[in-house]
Amino acid sequence: MLDHLVARAAKSTAILPLSEKTLGNWSKVQSAAVQAWVKAAGFKAKPGSFLLLPDEAGRAVRFLAGVEEGIDRWSLAALPAGLPHGAYHLEDDELSPAQATAHAFAWAMGCYRFARYRSDAKEFSSLVWPKAADKPAVERAVRAIGLGRDLINTPAEHMGPADLAKAVEKVGAAHKAKVTTIVGDALLKQNYPTIHAVGRAAATDRAPRLIDLAWKGPGAEKGPLLTLVGKGVCFDTGGLDLKPRGGMMMMKKDMGGAASVLALAQMIMEAKLPLRLRLMIPAVENSVSGNAIRPLDVVKTRKGLTVEINDTDAEGRLILGDALAEADAHKPDLIIDMATLTGAARVALGPDLPVLFANDDDLADSLLRHGRAEGxxxxxxxxxxxxxxxxxxxxADIANCEPGSFGGAITAALYLAEFVSASTKWMHIDTYGWTAGLGAGRPDGGEPLGIRGLFAFVEDWLKQATKSPVLPARAAPRAKTVSRAASKRPLPRPRARR
Known part of the structure; x- marks a missing residue:
């Protein structure tokens, strides 16, 4: 995708982005011939549309491109595949840095195609980087979204627990992070019983595992600890409570939470944010075999709670519980988990809006605000x-799901809350991890929804977490207190890889 944003081009055609409002002002100062051409073509600057303006010989002089008012991150995504193949540049002298960045992002996203299994090639046009664009921000977001999409779109045959672990290791190696993995029966020895219980029915080469990445940003020895947890169910048959065919058709995306937090972690590490980062992905395949977990079985969790299995298809919360208990034990400053967890969340909000649950109102408000700002x-x-x-x-101490059909997203979140201390700040995001073709740049397929908003939130949260406390005026001298965010608490010691 980023290959189609170039530093320069020997010859490029101009593109002028116009909204419905700015089209009118632009038209007023054009020649009668140009005004007649635009009117005859019926060009209204509808977002995603474009119009050729030729010279007297019929050669392309420039293209007009319809965009939304304000910051538009998607309309130009229609152009890389829609315009005649070649190189282009934006007439960007009047573009703000935010607009230029958004248009560059849109162009790159318009060049996404999951082509791993395709034999046909597709050509995309190139765009010269707009001068005002924030190039690192665009590259960071595009790479992360591309990573998340590719992981989710890959069929389970080639994206099992071991493949997911390799993806984490690859990202970790690029940023000098330490990645450890606990595999198969070693999960029992190291007290991750529910991850093992859910994944033990899979084939030996698809054994369950816990993937654990640890990274420190520059100068972050005393920085806050952020822990990301992602549901990594690489395929979900529903277990013995077997899903029908229609229910299984999209279950390669049941590791969408894991793909999303890995993409977010990559953004954080690329930006070299001064924090301590831990990423935990319990990776399993929820299969059917003679040793599969059964309805009404009772399993013990890492926290010590016993769980009655009301539904083997409510497996994601089981594996997340063990990971959350381990994350919580190290007293992080914030835990964020992401999971393709419940159909109830989709019934409530549809496919495009990830559901947020949080035990801290200020953090929730901040994430909602950044999500809106980032679109x-x-x-x-x-x-x-x-x-x-x-x-x-x-x-047992708790059941893994409610017996009825009411409030399924809420009860799933309440189940997870059992594994997080009340004093730990925690956000749970129930995401679809998929888009049913929202338009150019957002094709039908896997989508790490929310990671741009989350990254903006993390940047802001980090600034707040590392602020020095300010004493009130004329306050009496007192001993300096060290906040938990500024403590010297070390990262969790990584376990030996199995």
């Missing part, structure tokens, strides 16, 4: 504690 929104639902009774079990 990468979330919508918050409540951690409604009275619904916790729906998870009561007669034989």
């Amino acid at each position: 990468d929104p979330f919508w918050r639902l409540p951690l409604w504690k009275p619904y916790r009774r729906m998870l009561d079990s007669k034989v």
Whole structure:
């Protein structure tokens, strides 16, 4: 995708981005012939549309491109495949840095295609980098989204737990992060029993595992600890509560949470944010075999809670519980988990809006604000504690899902909350990890929804977390207190790779 943003071109054709409002002002100062041409073509600057303006010999002089008012991150995504193949540049003298950055991003995203299994080639036109664009920001976002899309779009045959681990190792190696993996029966020895229980029915070469990445940003020995956790169910049959055919058709995307947090982690490491980062991905395949977990089985968790299995298709929360318990034990300053967890979230908000649950209102408000600003929104639902009774079990400490069909996204979040201390700041994001073709730049397929908004949030959260406390005026001298964010707490010691 980034290959189609170039530093220079020997010959390039101009593109003038215009909104409906600016089209009118532009037209007023054009010649009668140009005005007649635009009118005859019916060009209204509709976002994603474009129009050739030829010279007297019929040669392309420039193209007009329709865009939204303000910051438009998607309209120009239609042009790389829609314009005649060649090189282009924006008439960008009046573009703000934010607009130029957005248009460069749109162009790159318009060049995305999941081509791993295709034999046909597709050509895209190139764009000279707009002068005002924030090149590192565009590159960071485009690489992360491309990574997330490719991981989710890859069929389970080639994206099993081991393949997902290799993807994490590749990203980790690029940024000198340490990656360790606990595989198969070693999960029992190191007390991750529910990850093992969910994944043990898979073939030996697709054994369950916990992937654990640790990284420190420049000068971050004393920086805050951010832990990201992602659901890595590489394929979900539903287990013995077997999904119907229609329910399995998109289950290669059930590791969309893992792909999303890995993409976010890559953005954080590329930006060299001064924090300590931990990324945890429990990776399994929820299969059917003689040793598969059964309905009404009771399993023990890393935290020590026992769980009655009301539905083997509610497996994502089981594996996340073990990972969250381990993450919480090291007292991070913030935990964010992402998971393609419930159909109830999609019924509530549809495919495009990831659901946000949080135990801290200020952090939730901040993420919602950054999501809106980045055009990468979330919508918050409540951690409604009275619904916790729906998870009561007669034989265990908790059931893995409610017996009925009400409030499924909320009860799933409440289940996860059992594995996070009340004092730990935590956000849970229930995402679809897929888009049903929202238009140019967003083709039908895997999508790490929300990671641009999350990255902007993390940047802002980090600034707040590392601010020095300011004493009130005329305050009496007192001993300096060290916040948890500025403590010298070390990163969790990585385990030996198995």
